[in-house]
Amino acid sequence: MTVHFIGAGPGAADLLTVRAVRLLQTSPVCVYAGTYLDAEVLAHCPPGARLVDSQRLDLDQITAELQAAHAEGLDVARLCSGDPSLYSALAEQTRRLDRLGIGWDVTPGVPAYAAAAAVLGRELTVPEVAQSVVLTRVSAASTAMPQTESLGAFAATRATLVLHLAIRRTRELCSSLVADYGADCPVAVVANASQPSQVVLRGTLADMADQVEAAGLRQAAVIMVGEALRAEHFAESHLYGPRPRRS
Structure with a gap:
Protein backbone atom coordinates (compact mmCIF):
# COMPACT_ATOMS: atom_id res chain seq x y z
CA MET A 1 0.00 0.00 0.00
CA PRO A 108 4.85 16.64 -9.30
CA GLY A 109 2.20 18.90 -10.79
CA VAL A 110 1.89 22.25 -12.56
CA PRO A 111 2.42 24.94 -9.89
CA ALA A 112 -0.09 27.77 -9.63
CA TYR A 113 2.45 30.44 -10.53
CA ALA A 114 3.37 28.62 -13.76
CA ALA A 115 -0.29 28.34 -14.74
CA ALA A 116 -0.76 32.04 -13.98
CA ALA A 117 2.26 33.02 -16.07
CA ALA A 118 0.91 30.93 -18.94
CA VAL A 119 -2.44 32.71 -18.76
CA LEU A 120 -0.63 36.06 -18.86
CA GLY A 121 1.61 34.91 -21.70
CA ARG A 122 4.64 36.20 -19.84
CA GLU A 123 8.11 34.92 -19.07
CA LEU A 124 9.01 35.79 -15.49
CA THR A 125 12.75 35.94 -16.18
CA VAL A 126 13.45 38.53 -18.87
CA PRO A 127 17.10 39.24 -19.87
CA GLU A 128 18.59 42.19 -18.00
CA VAL A 129 15.19 43.01 -16.45
CA ALA A 130 14.64 40.16 -13.97
CA GLN A 131 16.54 36.89 -13.71
CA SER A 132 15.14 35.70 -10.40
CA VAL A 133 11.68 34.73 -9.19
CA VAL A 134 10.79 34.87 -5.50
CA LEU A 135 7.98 32.51 -4.50
CA THR A 136 6.68 33.50 -1.10
CA ARG A 137 3.66 34.24 1.08
CA VAL A 138 2.85 36.55 3.96
CA SER A 139 2.34 36.00 7.66
CA ALA A 140 -1.09 34.76 8.62
CA ALA A 141 -2.83 33.69 11.82
CA SER A 142 -2.10 30.06 10.98
CA THR A 143 1.61 30.09 10.17
CA ALA A 144 4.19 32.77 10.92
CA MET A 145 6.93 33.63 8.44
CA PRO A 146 10.58 33.09 9.47
CA GLN A 147 12.16 36.34 10.65
CA THR A 148 14.78 36.13 7.90
CA GLU A 149 12.13 36.07 5.15
CA SER A 150 10.58 39.52 5.33
CA LEU A 151 8.74 40.84 2.29
CA GLY A 152 10.87 43.98 2.43
CA ALA A 153 14.07 41.95 2.06
CA PHE A 154 12.70 40.17 -1.00
CA ALA A 155 11.35 43.38 -2.51
CA ALA A 156 14.76 45.04 -2.22
CA THR A 157 16.06 42.65 -4.90
CA ARG A 158 13.39 43.87 -7.39
CA ALA A 159 13.13 40.31 -8.65
CA THR A 160 9.81 39.08 -10.00
CA LEU A 161 7.73 38.52 -6.89
CA VAL A 162 5.05 35.82 -6.73
CA LEU A 163 2.80 35.88 -3.69
CA HIS A 164 0.68 32.87 -2.72
CA LEU A 165 -2.05 32.76 -0.06
CA ALA A 166 -2.05 36.56 0.16
CA ILE A 167 -5.02 37.80 -1.84
CA ARG A 168 -6.92 39.01 1.25
CA ARG A 169 -4.04 41.35 2.07
CA THR A 170 -3.58 42.84 -1.38
CA ARG A 171 -4.01 46.47 -0.30
CA GLU A 172 -1.48 46.16 2.50
CA LEU A 173 0.99 44.35 0.24
CA CYS A 174 0.75 46.82 -2.64
CA SER A 175 1.28 49.70 -0.26
CA SER A 176 4.36 48.12 1.28
CA LEU A 177 5.95 47.27 -2.09
CA VAL A 178 5.71 50.78 -3.57
CA ALA A 179 8.93 51.92 -1.86
CA ASP A 180 11.02 49.33 -3.73
CA TYR A 181 9.14 48.75 -6.98
CA GLY A 182 7.44 52.12 -7.53
CA ALA A 183 3.71 52.85 -7.74
CA ASP A 184 3.61 52.23 -11.50
CA CYS A 185 5.21 48.78 -11.25
CA PRO A 186 3.04 46.24 -13.10
CA VAL A 187 1.01 43.76 -11.08
CA ALA A 188 -1.08 40.84 -12.24
CA VAL A 189 -3.53 38.75 -10.25
CA VAL A 190 -4.76 35.41 -11.58
CA ALA A 191 -7.45 33.54 -9.68
CA ASN A 192 -8.46 29.95 -10.47
CA ALA A 193 -6.00 29.77 -13.36
CA SER A 194 -7.04 27.32 -16.10
CA GLN A 195 -10.56 26.80 -14.70
CA PRO A 196 -13.88 28.11 -16.08
CA SER A 197 -14.03 30.53 -13.13
CA GLN A 198 -10.63 32.02 -14.01
CA VAL A 199 -10.20 35.74 -13.30
CA VAL A 200 -7.29 37.81 -14.65
CA LEU A 201 -6.54 41.33 -13.40
CA ARG A 202 -3.75 43.54 -14.75
CA GLY A 203 -2.67 46.84 -13.27
CA THR A 204 -0.07 48.47 -11.06
CA LEU A 205 0.76 48.69 -7.40
CA ALA A 206 -1.28 51.89 -7.36
CA ASP A 207 -4.58 50.37 -8.51
CA MET A 208 -4.51 46.60 -8.04
CA ALA A 209 -6.04 46.60 -4.56
CA ASP A 210 -9.12 48.40 -5.89
CA GLN A 211 -9.43 45.87 -8.71
CA VAL A 212 -9.14 42.87 -6.37
CA GLU A 213 -11.75 44.26 -4.01
CA ALA A 214 -14.11 45.09 -6.88
CA ALA A 215 -13.74 41.53 -8.20
CA GLY A 216 -14.41 40.09 -4.74
CA LEU A 217 -11.41 37.76 -4.82
CA ARG A 218 -10.85 35.93 -1.54
CA GLN A 219 -8.88 32.76 -2.33
CA ALA A 220 -7.14 30.61 -4.97
CA ALA A 221 -5.30 33.59 -6.45
CA VAL A 222 -1.66 34.38 -7.21
CA ILE A 223 -0.27 37.92 -7.09
CA MET A 224 2.68 38.70 -9.40
CA VAL A 225 4.77 41.86 -9.19
CA GLY A 226 7.69 43.06 -11.31
CA GLU A 227 8.89 44.77 -14.47
CA ALA A 228 9.11 41.44 -16.30
CA LEU A 229 5.31 41.53 -16.58
CA ARG A 230 5.43 44.36 -19.13
CA ALA A 231 8.99 44.33 -20.42
CA GLU A 232 9.10 45.11 -24.13
CA HIS A 233 12.58 46.56 -24.59
CA PHE A 234 15.15 44.10 -23.32
CA ALA A 235 18.36 42.44 -24.42
CA GLU A 236 18.31 39.06 -26.09
CA SER A 237 19.83 36.22 -24.16
CA HIS A 238 22.80 34.21 -25.41
CA LEU A 239 20.73 31.01 -25.43
CA TYR A 240 19.87 31.29 -29.12
CA GLY A 241 22.52 33.80 -30.14
CA PRO A 242 25.09 33.12 -32.89
CA ARG A 243 27.86 30.79 -31.89
CA PRO A 244 31.42 30.98 -33.17
CA ARG A 245 32.31 28.27 -35.65
CA ARG A 246 34.93 25.77 -34.63
CA SER A 247 37.73 25.28 -37.09
Missing part, protein backbone atom coordinates in the same frame (compact mmCIF):
# COMPACT_ATOMS: atom_id res chain seq x y z
CA THR A 2 1.27 3.47 -0.90
CA VAL A 3 0.01 7.01 -0.37
CA HIS A 4 0.63 8.87 -3.62
CA PHE A 5 0.95 12.62 -3.11
CA ILE A 6 -0.08 13.98 -6.49
CA GLY A 7 0.24 17.51 -7.78
CA ALA A 8 -3.21 18.27 -9.18
CA GLY A 9 -1.98 21.43 -10.85
CA PRO A 10 -4.11 24.60 -10.90
CA GLY A 11 -7.30 22.57 -11.08
CA ALA A 12 -7.95 21.77 -14.75
CA ALA A 13 -8.22 18.06 -15.46
CA ASP A 14 -6.24 18.31 -18.70
CA LEU A 15 -3.20 19.76 -16.89
CA LEU A 16 -2.60 16.60 -14.89
CA THR A 17 0.48 14.61 -15.84
CA VAL A 18 0.15 11.19 -17.44
CA ARG A 19 1.57 9.64 -14.27
CA ALA A 20 -0.96 11.49 -12.13
CA VAL A 21 -3.85 10.19 -14.22
CA ARG A 22 -2.52 6.63 -14.03
CA LEU A 23 -2.25 6.80 -10.25
CA LEU A 24 -5.75 8.25 -9.92
CA GLN A 25 -7.15 5.49 -12.11
CA THR A 26 -5.59 2.75 -9.98
CA SER A 27 -6.10 4.11 -6.44
CA PRO A 28 -9.25 2.90 -4.62
CA VAL A 29 -9.12 5.91 -2.26
CA CYS A 30 -8.73 9.57 -3.19
CA VAL A 31 -8.21 12.32 -0.61
CA TYR A 32 -8.49 15.69 -2.32
CA ALA A 33 -8.69 19.43 -1.60
CA GLY A 34 -12.18 20.27 -2.85
CA THR A 35 -11.65 24.02 -2.61
CA TYR A 36 -9.27 24.13 -5.56
CA LEU A 37 -10.00 21.21 -7.88
CA ASP A 38 -12.13 21.01 -10.98
CA ALA A 39 -14.68 18.20 -10.61
CA GLU A 40 -13.37 16.66 -13.83
CA VAL A 41 -10.13 15.79 -12.02
CA LEU A 42 -12.05 13.30 -9.87
CA ALA A 43 -13.53 11.72 -12.99
CA HIS A 44 -10.18 9.95 -13.40
CA CYS A 45 -10.84 7.95 -10.22
CA PRO A 46 -12.07 4.36 -10.69
CA PRO A 47 -15.77 3.50 -10.25
CA GLY A 48 -16.60 2.99 -6.60
CA ALA A 49 -13.52 4.81 -5.32
CA ARG A 50 -13.81 6.31 -1.84
CA LEU A 51 -13.61 10.09 -2.25
CA VAL A 52 -12.65 12.16 0.79
CA ASP A 53 -12.73 15.97 0.62
CA SER A 54 -10.00 17.27 2.95
CA GLN A 55 -10.95 20.96 2.93
CA ARG A 56 -12.66 20.75 6.34
CA LEU A 57 -10.41 18.09 7.86
CA ASP A 58 -7.52 18.78 10.20
CA LEU A 59 -4.20 16.95 10.02
CA ASP A 60 -5.28 14.31 12.54
CA GLN A 61 -8.41 13.53 10.54
CA ILE A 62 -6.50 13.34 7.25
CA THR A 63 -3.94 11.03 8.83
CA ALA A 64 -6.75 8.83 10.14
CA GLU A 65 -8.12 8.47 6.60
CA LEU A 66 -4.69 7.43 5.35
CA GLN A 67 -4.28 4.98 8.22
CA ALA A 68 -7.66 3.43 7.49
CA ALA A 69 -6.72 2.87 3.85
CA HIS A 70 -3.39 1.40 4.96
CA ALA A 71 -5.19 -1.06 7.24
CA GLU A 72 -7.26 -2.22 4.26
CA GLY A 73 -4.24 -2.40 1.96
CA LEU A 74 -5.67 0.25 -0.37
CA ASP A 75 -3.51 2.72 -2.29
CA VAL A 76 -4.43 6.38 -1.77
CA ALA A 77 -4.24 9.22 -4.28
CA ARG A 78 -3.61 12.26 -2.07
CA LEU A 79 -4.32 15.19 -4.39
CA CYS A 80 -2.55 18.46 -3.63
CA SER A 81 -3.36 21.71 -5.41
CA GLY A 82 -0.55 22.98 -7.64
CA ASP A 83 2.72 21.18 -6.96
CA PRO A 84 3.42 19.29 -3.70
CA SER A 85 6.71 21.15 -3.25
CA LEU A 86 4.91 24.45 -2.48
CA TYR A 87 2.49 25.10 0.41
CA SER A 88 0.99 21.62 0.32
CA ALA A 89 1.68 20.49 3.92
CA LEU A 90 3.62 17.60 2.36
CA ALA A 91 6.35 17.75 5.02
CA GLU A 92 4.02 17.44 7.99
CA GLN A 93 1.89 14.71 6.40
CA THR A 94 4.85 12.56 5.34
CA ARG A 95 6.49 12.98 8.74
CA ARG A 96 3.44 11.36 10.29
CA LEU A 97 3.35 8.61 7.68
CA ASP A 98 7.02 7.82 8.37
CA ARG A 99 6.25 7.47 12.07
CA LEU A 100 3.39 5.11 11.23
CA GLY A 101 5.46 3.06 8.79
CA ILE A 102 3.20 3.89 5.84
CA GLY A 103 4.87 4.12 2.43
CA TRP A 104 4.46 7.18 0.22
CA ASP A 105 5.77 8.83 -2.95
CA VAL A 106 5.37 12.15 -4.75
CA THR A 107 4.24 13.01 -8.28
Whole structure:
Protein backbone atom coordinates (compact mmCIF):
# COMPACT_ATOMS: atom_id res chain seq x y z
CA MET A 1 0.00 0.00 0.00
CA THR A 2 1.27 3.47 -0.90
CA VAL A 3 0.01 7.01 -0.37
CA HIS A 4 0.63 8.87 -3.62
CA PHE A 5 0.95 12.62 -3.11
CA ILE A 6 -0.08 13.98 -6.49
CA GLY A 7 0.24 17.51 -7.78
CA ALA A 8 -3.21 18.27 -9.18
CA GLY A 9 -1.98 21.43 -10.85
CA PRO A 10 -4.11 24.60 -10.90
CA GLY A 11 -7.30 22.57 -11.08
CA ALA A 12 -7.95 21.77 -14.75
CA ALA A 13 -8.22 18.06 -15.46
CA ASP A 14 -6.24 18.31 -18.70
CA LEU A 15 -3.20 19.76 -16.89
CA LEU A 16 -2.60 16.60 -14.89
CA THR A 17 0.48 14.61 -15.84
CA VAL A 18 0.15 11.19 -17.44
CA ARG A 19 1.57 9.64 -14.27
CA ALA A 20 -0.96 11.49 -12.13
CA VAL A 21 -3.85 10.19 -14.22
CA ARG A 22 -2.52 6.63 -14.03
CA LEU A 23 -2.25 6.80 -10.25
CA LEU A 24 -5.75 8.25 -9.92
CA GLN A 25 -7.15 5.49 -12.11
CA THR A 26 -5.59 2.75 -9.98
CA SER A 27 -6.10 4.11 -6.44
CA PRO A 28 -9.25 2.90 -4.62
CA VAL A 29 -9.12 5.91 -2.26
CA CYS A 30 -8.73 9.57 -3.19
CA VAL A 31 -8.21 12.32 -0.61
CA TYR A 32 -8.49 15.69 -2.32
CA ALA A 33 -8.69 19.43 -1.60
CA GLY A 34 -12.18 20.27 -2.85
CA THR A 35 -11.65 24.02 -2.61
CA TYR A 36 -9.27 24.13 -5.56
CA LEU A 37 -10.00 21.21 -7.88
CA ASP A 38 -12.13 21.01 -10.98
CA ALA A 39 -14.68 18.20 -10.61
CA GLU A 40 -13.37 16.66 -13.83
CA VAL A 41 -10.13 15.79 -12.02
CA LEU A 42 -12.05 13.30 -9.87
CA ALA A 43 -13.53 11.72 -12.99
CA HIS A 44 -10.18 9.95 -13.40
CA CYS A 45 -10.84 7.95 -10.22
CA PRO A 46 -12.07 4.36 -10.69
CA PRO A 47 -15.77 3.50 -10.25
CA GLY A 48 -16.60 2.99 -6.60
CA ALA A 49 -13.52 4.81 -5.32
CA ARG A 50 -13.81 6.31 -1.84
CA LEU A 51 -13.61 10.09 -2.25
CA VAL A 52 -12.65 12.16 0.79
CA ASP A 53 -12.73 15.97 0.62
CA SER A 54 -10.00 17.27 2.95
CA GLN A 55 -10.95 20.96 2.93
CA ARG A 56 -12.66 20.75 6.34
CA LEU A 57 -10.41 18.09 7.86
CA ASP A 58 -7.52 18.78 10.20
CA LEU A 59 -4.20 16.95 10.02
CA ASP A 60 -5.28 14.31 12.54
CA GLN A 61 -8.41 13.53 10.54
CA ILE A 62 -6.50 13.34 7.25
CA THR A 63 -3.94 11.03 8.83
CA ALA A 64 -6.75 8.83 10.14
CA GLU A 65 -8.12 8.47 6.60
CA LEU A 66 -4.69 7.43 5.35
CA GLN A 67 -4.28 4.98 8.22
CA ALA A 68 -7.66 3.43 7.49
CA ALA A 69 -6.72 2.87 3.85
CA HIS A 70 -3.39 1.40 4.96
CA ALA A 71 -5.19 -1.06 7.24
CA GLU A 72 -7.26 -2.22 4.26
CA GLY A 73 -4.24 -2.40 1.96
CA LEU A 74 -5.67 0.25 -0.37
CA ASP A 75 -3.51 2.72 -2.29
CA VAL A 76 -4.43 6.38 -1.77
CA ALA A 77 -4.24 9.22 -4.28
CA ARG A 78 -3.61 12.26 -2.07
CA LEU A 79 -4.32 15.19 -4.39
CA CYS A 80 -2.55 18.46 -3.63
CA SER A 81 -3.36 21.71 -5.41
CA GLY A 82 -0.55 22.98 -7.64
CA ASP A 83 2.72 21.18 -6.96
CA PRO A 84 3.42 19.29 -3.70
CA SER A 85 6.71 21.15 -3.25
CA LEU A 86 4.91 24.45 -2.48
CA TYR A 87 2.49 25.10 0.41
CA SER A 88 0.99 21.62 0.32
CA ALA A 89 1.68 20.49 3.92
CA LEU A 90 3.62 17.60 2.36
CA ALA A 91 6.35 17.75 5.02
CA GLU A 92 4.02 17.44 7.99
CA GLN A 93 1.89 14.71 6.40
CA THR A 94 4.85 12.56 5.34
CA ARG A 95 6.49 12.98 8.74
CA ARG A 96 3.44 11.36 10.29
CA LEU A 97 3.35 8.61 7.68
CA ASP A 98 7.02 7.82 8.37
CA ARG A 99 6.25 7.47 12.07
CA LEU A 100 3.39 5.11 11.23
CA GLY A 101 5.46 3.06 8.79
CA ILE A 102 3.20 3.89 5.84
CA GLY A 103 4.87 4.12 2.43
CA TRP A 104 4.46 7.18 0.22
CA ASP A 105 5.77 8.83 -2.95
CA VAL A 106 5.37 12.15 -4.75
CA THR A 107 4.24 13.01 -8.28
CA PRO A 108 4.85 16.64 -9.30
CA GLY A 109 2.20 18.90 -10.79
CA VAL A 110 1.89 22.25 -12.56
CA PRO A 111 2.42 24.94 -9.89
CA ALA A 112 -0.09 27.77 -9.63
CA TYR A 113 2.45 30.44 -10.53
CA ALA A 114 3.37 28.62 -13.76
CA ALA A 115 -0.29 28.34 -14.74
CA ALA A 116 -0.76 32.04 -13.98
CA ALA A 117 2.26 33.02 -16.07
CA ALA A 118 0.91 30.93 -18.94
CA VAL A 119 -2.44 32.71 -18.76
CA LEU A 120 -0.63 36.06 -18.86
CA GLY A 121 1.61 34.91 -21.70
CA ARG A 122 4.64 36.20 -19.84
CA GLU A 123 8.11 34.92 -19.07
CA LEU A 124 9.01 35.79 -15.49
CA THR A 125 12.75 35.94 -16.18
CA VAL A 126 13.45 38.53 -18.87
CA PRO A 127 17.10 39.24 -19.87
CA GLU A 128 18.59 42.19 -18.00
CA VAL A 129 15.19 43.01 -16.45
CA ALA A 130 14.64 40.16 -13.97
CA GLN A 131 16.54 36.89 -13.71
CA SER A 132 15.14 35.70 -10.40
CA VAL A 133 11.68 34.73 -9.19
CA VAL A 134 10.79 34.87 -5.50
CA LEU A 135 7.98 32.51 -4.50
CA THR A 136 6.68 33.50 -1.10
CA ARG A 137 3.66 34.24 1.08
CA VAL A 138 2.85 36.55 3.96
CA SER A 139 2.34 36.00 7.66
CA ALA A 140 -1.09 34.76 8.62
CA ALA A 141 -2.83 33.69 11.82
CA SER A 142 -2.10 30.06 10.98
CA THR A 143 1.61 30.09 10.17
CA ALA A 144 4.19 32.77 10.92
CA MET A 145 6.93 33.63 8.44
CA PRO A 146 10.58 33.09 9.47
CA GLN A 147 12.16 36.34 10.65
CA THR A 148 14.78 36.13 7.90
CA GLU A 149 12.13 36.07 5.15
CA SER A 150 10.58 39.52 5.33
CA LEU A 151 8.74 40.84 2.29
CA GLY A 152 10.87 43.98 2.43
CA ALA A 153 14.07 41.95 2.06
CA PHE A 154 12.70 40.17 -1.00
CA ALA A 155 11.35 43.38 -2.51
CA ALA A 156 14.76 45.04 -2.22
CA THR A 157 16.06 42.65 -4.90
CA ARG A 158 13.39 43.87 -7.39
CA ALA A 159 13.13 40.31 -8.65
CA THR A 160 9.81 39.08 -10.00
CA LEU A 161 7.73 38.52 -6.89
CA VAL A 162 5.05 35.82 -6.73
CA LEU A 163 2.80 35.88 -3.69
CA HIS A 164 0.68 32.87 -2.72
CA LEU A 165 -2.05 32.76 -0.06
CA ALA A 166 -2.05 36.56 0.16
CA ILE A 167 -5.02 37.80 -1.84
CA ARG A 168 -6.92 39.01 1.25
CA ARG A 169 -4.04 41.35 2.07
CA THR A 170 -3.58 42.84 -1.38
CA ARG A 171 -4.01 46.47 -0.30
CA GLU A 172 -1.48 46.16 2.50
CA LEU A 173 0.99 44.35 0.24
CA CYS A 174 0.75 46.82 -2.64
CA SER A 175 1.28 49.70 -0.26
CA SER A 176 4.36 48.12 1.28
CA LEU A 177 5.95 47.27 -2.09
CA VAL A 178 5.71 50.78 -3.57
CA ALA A 179 8.93 51.92 -1.86
CA ASP A 180 11.02 49.33 -3.73
CA TYR A 181 9.14 48.75 -6.98
CA GLY A 182 7.44 52.12 -7.53
CA ALA A 183 3.71 52.85 -7.74
CA ASP A 184 3.61 52.23 -11.50
CA CYS A 185 5.21 48.78 -11.25
CA PRO A 186 3.04 46.24 -13.10
CA VAL A 187 1.01 43.76 -11.08
CA ALA A 188 -1.08 40.84 -12.24
CA VAL A 189 -3.53 38.75 -10.25
CA VAL A 190 -4.76 35.41 -11.58
CA ALA A 191 -7.45 33.54 -9.68
CA ASN A 192 -8.46 29.95 -10.47
CA ALA A 193 -6.00 29.77 -13.36
CA SER A 194 -7.04 27.32 -16.10
CA GLN A 195 -10.56 26.80 -14.70
CA PRO A 196 -13.88 28.11 -16.08
CA SER A 197 -14.03 30.53 -13.13
CA GLN A 198 -10.63 32.02 -14.01
CA VAL A 199 -10.20 35.74 -13.30
CA VAL A 200 -7.29 37.81 -14.65
CA LEU A 201 -6.54 41.33 -13.40
CA ARG A 202 -3.75 43.54 -14.75
CA GLY A 203 -2.67 46.84 -13.27
CA THR A 204 -0.07 48.47 -11.06
CA LEU A 205 0.76 48.69 -7.40
CA ALA A 206 -1.28 51.89 -7.36
CA ASP A 207 -4.58 50.37 -8.51
CA MET A 208 -4.51 46.60 -8.04
CA ALA A 209 -6.04 46.60 -4.56
CA ASP A 210 -9.12 48.40 -5.89
CA GLN A 211 -9.43 45.87 -8.71
CA VAL A 212 -9.14 42.87 -6.37
CA GLU A 213 -11.75 44.26 -4.01
CA ALA A 214 -14.11 45.09 -6.88
CA ALA A 215 -13.74 41.53 -8.20
CA GLY A 216 -14.41 40.09 -4.74
CA LEU A 217 -11.41 37.76 -4.82
CA ARG A 218 -10.85 35.93 -1.54
CA GLN A 219 -8.88 32.76 -2.33
CA ALA A 220 -7.14 30.61 -4.97
CA ALA A 221 -5.30 33.59 -6.45
CA VAL A 222 -1.66 34.38 -7.21
CA ILE A 223 -0.27 37.92 -7.09
CA MET A 224 2.68 38.70 -9.40
CA VAL A 225 4.77 41.86 -9.19
CA GLY A 226 7.69 43.06 -11.31
CA GLU A 227 8.89 44.77 -14.47
CA ALA A 228 9.11 41.44 -16.30
CA LEU A 229 5.31 41.53 -16.58
CA ARG A 230 5.43 44.36 -19.13
CA ALA A 231 8.99 44.33 -20.42
CA GLU A 232 9.10 45.11 -24.13
CA HIS A 233 12.58 46.56 -24.59
CA PHE A 234 15.15 44.10 -23.32
CA ALA A 235 18.36 42.44 -24.42
CA GLU A 236 18.31 39.06 -26.09
CA SER A 237 19.83 36.22 -24.16
CA HIS A 238 22.80 34.21 -25.41
CA LEU A 239 20.73 31.01 -25.43
CA TYR A 240 19.87 31.29 -29.12
CA GLY A 241 22.52 33.80 -30.14
CA PRO A 242 25.09 33.12 -32.89
CA ARG A 243 27.86 30.79 -31.89
CA PRO A 244 31.42 30.98 -33.17
CA ARG A 245 32.31 28.27 -35.65
CA ARG A 246 34.93 25.77 -34.63
CA SER A 247 37.73 25.28 -37.09
